[in-house]
Amino acid sequence: MKDYTQPEFHVDIDYSKCHKCGRCVGQCGWGVYKFNERPIPDDSKCRACHRCVTFCPAHCITIKKSELAYRENANWEPQTRKNIWRQAATGGVLLTSMGASRPQQSIFDHLVLDACQVTNPSIDPLREPMELRTYLGNAEKGPAIKIETPLTFAPMSYGAVSLNVHKSMAMAASRLGILMNTGEGGLHADLYPYQDNVIVQVASGRFGVDPEYLNRGAAIEIKVGQGAKPGIGGHLPGEKINQEVSVTRMIPQGTDAISPAPHHDIYSIEDLRQLIYSLKEASGYKPVGVKIACVNNVGAIASGVVRAGADYVYLDGFRGGTGAAPAVIRDNVGIPLEIAIAVVDQRLRDEGIRQQASIIAAGSIRSSADLAKAIALGADSCAIGSAALIALGCHLCQGCHTGCCSWGLTTQKPELTRRLDPEEGAQRLVNLVNAWSHELQEILGALGVNAIESLRGSRERLRAVDLDEQTCKILGVKPAGM
Amino acid sequence: MSEVITGYYQTQPSIAFSGEGAEKTAIVQCKSIYYKQVNETVRAAIEEGAHRIVLQGINGQRYIGDGIVAKDVTIIVEGVAGQDLAMFMGGATVEVLANAQDGVGNTMDSGEVYIHGHAGDVIGYGMRGGAVYIRDDVGYRVGIHMKEFKSHKPLIVAGGCARDFFGEYMAGGELILLGLDSQGQRSDQPLVGNYIGTGMHGGVIYLRGEIQPFQCGKEVGIFAAEEKDLASIKKHLEKYVELFATDFGSDPAELLEELLSSKWTKLSPTSSRPYGNLYAPL
Numbered sequence: 001m002k003d004y005t006q007p008e009f010h011v012d013i014d015y016s017k018c019h020k021c022g023r024c025v026g027q028c029g030w031g032v033y034k035f036n037e038r039p040i041p042d043d044s045k046c047r048a049c050h051r052c053v054t055f056c057p058a059h060c061i062t063i064k065k066s067e068l069a070y071r072e073n074a075n076w077e078p079q080t081r082k083n084i085w086r087q088a089a090t091g092g093v094l095l096t097s098m099g100a101s102r103p104q105q106s107i108f109d110h111l112v113l114d115a116c117q118v119t120n121p122s123i124d125p126l127r128e129p130m131e132l133r134t135y136l137g138n139a140e141k142g143p144a145i146k147i148e149t150p151l152t153f154a155p156m157s158y159g160a161v162s163l164n165v166h167k168s169m170a171m172a173a174s175r176l177g178i179l180m181n182t183g184e185g186g187l188h189a190d191l192y193p194y195q196d197n198v199i200v201q202v203a204s205g206r207f208g209v210d211p212e213y214l215n216r217g218a219a220i221e222i223k224v225g226q227g228a229k230p231g232i233g234g235h236l237p238g239e240k241i242n243q244e245v246s247v248t249r250m251i252p253q254g255t256d257a258i259s260p261a262p263h264h265d266i267y268s269i270e271d272l273r274q275l276i277y278s279l280k281e282a283s284g285y286k287p288v289g290v291k292i293a294c295v296n297n298v299g300a301i302a303s304g305v306v307r308a309g310a311d312y313v314y315l316d317g318f319r320g321g322t323g324a325a326p327a328v329i330r331d332n333v334g335i336p337l338e339i340a341i342a343v344v345d346q347r348l349r350d351e352g353i354r355q356q357a358s359i360i361a362a363g364s365i366r367s368s369a370d371l372a373k374a375i376a377l378g379a380d381s382c383a384i385g386s387a388a389l390i391a392l393g394c395h396l397c398q399g400c401h402t403g404c405c406s407w408g409l410t411t412q413k414p415e416l417t418r419r420l421d422p423e424e425g426a427q428r429l430v431n432l433v434n435a436w437s438h439e440l441q442e443i444l445g446a447l448g449v450n451a452i453e454s455l456r457g458s459r460e461r462l463r464a465v466d467l468d469e470q471t472c473k474i475l476g477v478k479p480a481g482m
Numbered sequence: 483m484s485e486v487i488t489g490y491y492q493t494q495p496s497i498a499f500s501g502e503g504a505e506k507t508a509i510v511q512c513k514s515i516y517y518k519q520v521n522e523t524v525r526a527a528i529e530e531g532a533h534r535i536v537l538q539g540i541n542g543q544r545y546i547g548d549g550i551v552a553k554d555v556t557i558i559v560e561g562v563a564g565q566d567l568a569m570f571m572g573g574a575t576v577e578v579l580a581n582a583q584d585g586v587g588n589t590m591d592s593g594e595v596y597i598h599g600h601a602g603d604v605i606g607y608g609m610r611g612g613a614v615y616i617r618d619d620v621g622y623r624v625g626i627h628m629k630e631f632k633s634h635k636p637l638i639v640a641g642g643c644a645r646d647f648f649g650e651y652m653a654g655g656e657l658i659l660l661g662l663d664s665q666g667q668r669s670d671q672p673l674v675g676n677y678i679g680t681g682m683h684g685g686v687i688y689l690r691g692e693i694q695p696f697q698c699g700k701e702v703g704i705f706a707a708e709e710k711d712l713a714s715i716k717k718h719l720e721k722y723v724e725l726f727a728t729d730f731g732s733d734p735a736e737l738l739e740e741l742l743s744s745k746w747t748k749l750s751p752t753s754s755r756p757y758g759n760l761y762a763p764l
Contacts, residue, residue, distance in 0.1 A: 083764075092762030202589075205627060206608030210591045211551045211572045238755050250610060250631040251653065255754040256683060260651050264626045265566075265585055265604045274544070274565055278588070281521055282549025282570040327764060401763055 004085040009048050010064045011041035017060035024052035024061060029406035029416050030399070047397035051406035083327075094327040097400035097410070099228060099319045099364050099386055102331050106319075107338035107467065108370045112480065114461040116448035123450055125441035131451035132437055134381050136358040137287050137311040144287035144311050145219055148177030149437040150375060150452055153429075154362050154385030155201050155223065155291070157185025159236050159245045159257065160323030160400065161389075162417035165409050168392060168425025170194035175426065176433050181383070184223060184234070184259060186248035187213055199289070202279065204233060205259035207249040214283045219311070222275060224263070225293030227320025227363040230334045233261040235324070240403050242412045273308035280309075287311035294318060294340035294363065295333075299347035306348060306357040314383070315340050317363025321386040323410060324401035337363040338377060342475045345378025345457055368439035377475065378457040391432045392425050495523050499532065504554070508532035513539030517564065521545055528552050536560065542583065545569060547576045547593075568595045571612070584621070587614040592634065596725050600642070609636040609655065613718075617726040618642040618664055622675070623650065628685060630654025639722050646675035649749070650699070653684040658718055661690045666730030666737060678702065679749050683756050687749040688715055690741065698749065701756045707746035716742065 015038060025033040032045045033052070048063045070078040083094055116122040123130070137144025153169045160183065167190060169180040174194045181199040182191075186208020191198060200217030202209055214220060225231065236257035246253040266272050276288045290305045291314035292298070302313045317337020322330065341361050348354035361379035364386060365371055371382045390396065393407040400410035408419035444452065447461055455461065463480040464472045472479055495515045501507050508527035512520050520543050527535050533554050537546065540561030547557055551572035559567075559578040566585040568576050574593045581599035588604065592612040603621035606614055611634035619642030626647065628636045636655035641662045649657045663669035673691045680699030688707060695704060719741050727734035 086762050086764070090762040093760055094764050095761040096764040206589045206610075206629075209570070209589055209608070210610065211549050211570050214549065214570060235757050235760075238758065246631070250634065251629055252631060252684070252754075255653065256757060258627075258651060258653070258681065258683065258757070260627060260681075264623050264647075264650070265588055265607050274585070278545055278548055278566045278569045278585075281518070281545045326761075398764070401761075 001089045003089060005082045006066065006068050007043035007046065008066055009046040010043055010066050011046050012062040012064055013039060013041065014060040014062075017058045019058045019060075021057060023055055023057065027051045027055045027406060029404040029408075029411065029413070030402075031404075047399045049395045049397035049399070049406050051395075095324055095401050096327040096330060096398055097322055097324050098396055098398045099321045100331050101398070104336075107336055107471070107475070108366075108373050110465050110467045111338070111373050111462050111475075111477065112465055113369075113372060113376070113443060113447065114463070115446040120448045122448050123445040125438075125445040128445075128450065130441040130444055131453070132440060134452060136289075136360070136380060138357060139355040145179070146177075147179060147381065149433060149440070150379075150381040151371065151433055151436065152178050152199070152360065152381060152383045153180040153388050154321075154383040155181035155183035155199070155221065156323070156385055156389075157183030157201075157207075157236075158188055158248055159185040159240055159412070161410050162408060162412060162420065163188055163190065163244065164417055164420040164422045164425065165389070165392060166191060167422035168420065168429060169388065170198060171422060171426035172429035172433070173197040175430050178433065179218060181221065182208075182217075184208075185236075185245070185257075186250065187216060188244070188248045192216065201291075202275075203259055204261070204263045205257060207251065207257060207259070210250070211282060214279065214286075217283075217286065219287040219289060220279050220283060221289045221291055221314065222263075222266075222272070222279070222310075223291045224266070224272075225291065225295075225316065226322060226325075227293045227316030227318050227334055227337070228322035229325040229329045230293030230295050230318075231261060232326070232329055234259040237324075237401075237403070240412050245412060269304040269308050272305065272310075276309045289314055289360070291316060293320075294335045294337055296335060298335065298340045299343040302344040302359075303347055303351055303353070306353050310357050312358040312360055312380070313344065314360040314362065315344060315379075317361070320363035321389075322400075337361055337374070339471075339474055341374055341377040341379050342459070342477075346476060349457075368436040368443070371436060372440055372443045372455065373462065375452065375455050376458055376462050377477075378459070380456060387432070388429060391428045392420060494519050497523055497527060499527075499530065501534075504533055506530075506532045507534040507536065509536045509538065511539055512537050512543060512561075513541070515543070517543040517545055521548060524550065524557060528555055534558070540564075547571045547574060547595075550574050562599075563597075568593065568614075571595075581618075582616075586616070587612070587636075587638070590614070590636070598726065598729055601640075603645075605640075606636060606638045609638070610634050611636050613637040613639070613721075615722055615725055616640045616642075617729060618662075619671075620644045623647045625649045625652060625655075625657040625687075627651040627653060628655040628657070630685065637718060639718055641722065641726060643669055643671045644674045647677045647680070648674050649679045649682060649685070649687045650677060651681040651683075652679055652687070652751070653682075655685045656715070656718070657685070657687045658715060659687075659689045660719075660722070660741060662730075664730075666727070666732045679751070681756060682749070682751040683754050684751060689747045689749070690744050692745060692747055701751055701753065702749050703752045705748045705750070707748040711748050712742055712746060 134150040135143035173180040184203035195216040203223035289312035290310040318334030358380040362383035405411040408416040542564040544564040547568040563582040569588040572591040584602035600618040622645040679702040723734040
């Protein structure tokens with residue numbers, strides 16, 4: 001059927017500067033370019049990932065937004081019309097990746113941090129010790145997990161991302177004294193040397209889960225939900241299940257890896273407790289966390305999770321990333337992370353069980369500012385997925401589900417995955433986390449405290465700008481000026 | 483390492499060893515002992531070199547055999563085994579001389595489980611390998627998302643009837659349902675419920691008897707089992723009658739003959755990628 005949609009981008013090559021070297025042809029994972037004496041682009045395939053632009057020696061490629069005019073209609077935006085054409089032609093569920101991209105208000109952007117002036121001196125972190133070390137787990141039973149800065153890498157499975165991405169994160173986590181997370185895709189043998197800095201995940205498909213896997217991780221995480229797609233399962237398409245992925249997931253090559261929406265052995269909080277303790281029994285009582293997506297009733301759910309015996313609750317907000325999710329779910333289901341952190345922290349405090357579990361917050365932590373604000377709202381630590389991928393070269397073209405990532409991150413094609421050198425990748429991640437940690441120390445210094453512990457749940461050090469009264473009340477944050 | 487779970491009666495069970503080498507047996511008294519101490523004792527007995535561990539006085543303790551990685555070890559459970567029996571287990575054999583609750587063989591890796599009675603819901607969820615033989619009925623959601631990889635090929639044989647969601651999301655391995663009652667005769671209960679094999683994309687289900695297409699998920703192909711199919715499952719049926727025929731007071735050879743001469747239905751997936759065309763990638 002004729003595709004009624006038009007290209008979103010225009011690939012503009014200045015042929016007067018072009019070396020005719022053909023590097024763009026090789027660099028593009030989407031097959032935009034053909035070479036006939038000079039590179040000839042097919043605009044319709046371009047996702048604006050800028051791989052060709054970055055590696056063009058002549059700097060002669062510019063990706064432009066298509067200037068094609070649509071008749072103005074604020075209600076029927078061009079994207080809406082295009083989606084209808086696509087679905088009318090295919091009958092398919094629109095599939096996309098990375099986090100929600102619609103222009104919804106970010107609460108983090110409406111929160112500002114406090115600082116000391118005159119009456120209470122600020123601290124210079126360059127001259128004085130500033131403690132970022134964080135312990136996760138049940139404080140009543142003693143600390144279970146130690147991380148040197150309140151940041152971990154978010155679960156992204158081998159299969160959704162390449163092995164070199166996993167290696168980069170594992171090496172970086174090991175050097176930083178933090179944790180990476182396997183996601184639901186098993187643990188490749190190449191990561192065994194870093195196992196003390198790895199959280200192994202158990203999700204509904206139980207891919208790659210065997211007794212050895214459970215015993216290798218520093219902690220085990222039960223994945224119940226994901227911020228990008230609360231309430232639905234995952235389908236890793238057969239194209240991404242190559243030989244190595246099939247070994248790690250322990251499923252045949254080329255079949256779909258289907259994760260059911262629920263765990264079929266968890267239909268209640270009692271069942272969740274049963275799974276938590278079966279994992280503890282099987283692993284010699286390692287810490288077990290539970291990852292849930294932020295949804296309406298998240299306070300009560302988190303309370304149940306903590307009472308079920310989880311050592312941490314991982315809250316994934318509605319802007320959280322994904323390797324593939326139906327666009328309708330990604331863009332419309334779930335609640336903002338900021339609200340969820342505040343509600344869960346308060347609920348656990350009200351019930352007197354806050355000390356029984358830590359809170360890890362994730363779902364589009366974009367900067368050290370978001371990190372500091374999340375901790376002030378009540379999180380113990382944050383996790384970064386999208387930010388880590390961006391550090392490795394991701395340009396947020398939202399094409400992970402195609403398996404053609406030009407940056408070699410969310411693909412299994414060997415000619416693409418080799419583009420990421422794990423050593424260099426690890427260094428980029430170490431640099432990013434160190435930079436954020438320094439910034440976090442600066443924030444703490446300005447606040448006049450010398451340990452991240454002093455900021456945790458300290459909502460008094462936050463103020464809201466342009467947030468309505470009800471939202472302020474839920475967040476437990478006063479408006480600026482009060 | 484040792485976590486105290488408050489509110490339960492917790493003492494170490496008594497343990498007595500006998501025999502040497504491959505004959506070494508541990509007898510463990512588990513009456514009123516909390517599961518954690520029972521399982522610690524099982525692990526300790528394996529460390530001590532026991533090849534046969536008899537758990538006496540079991541009454542619903544959970545997680546027996548959970549995460550145990552051991553070859554040539556047989557755990558005999560005298561009493562009703564609790565939830566998640568043999569979960570994540572690798573290599574051992576567990577024989578229950580009574581009924582078992584839910585979650586038998588959950589995410590099991592390898593080894594064998596024999597239940598001389600009924601078993602509950604969610605048997606063999608995400609099971610990767612090994613075999614579970616259940617003499618009588620099973621509940622709902624049995625064999626969900628069983629999967630196979632190379633030498634790992636899980637098997638569940640249930641002697642009685644099953645409820646809904648049998649083999650849902652099945653990705654590999656074999657599920658066999660015999661439809662016998664507790665006397666070893668053809669049961670007068672419905673053989674199996676609805677939503678059989680919904681989302682199935684691997685493996686095979688054999689049912690002794692016939693079903694209606696409406697009972698199955700749309701991803702399932704329904705066939706009358708042929709001679710070569712029965713030949714392929716004959717060894718599993720032989721094992722079943724060897725284990726349980728004497729429980730019924732039946733002759734193993736006669737029971738096997740009766741099973742093999744019945745009409746069988748074979749269910750297999752129509753595609754290894756049932757959702758391959760579901761999406762319109764953006």
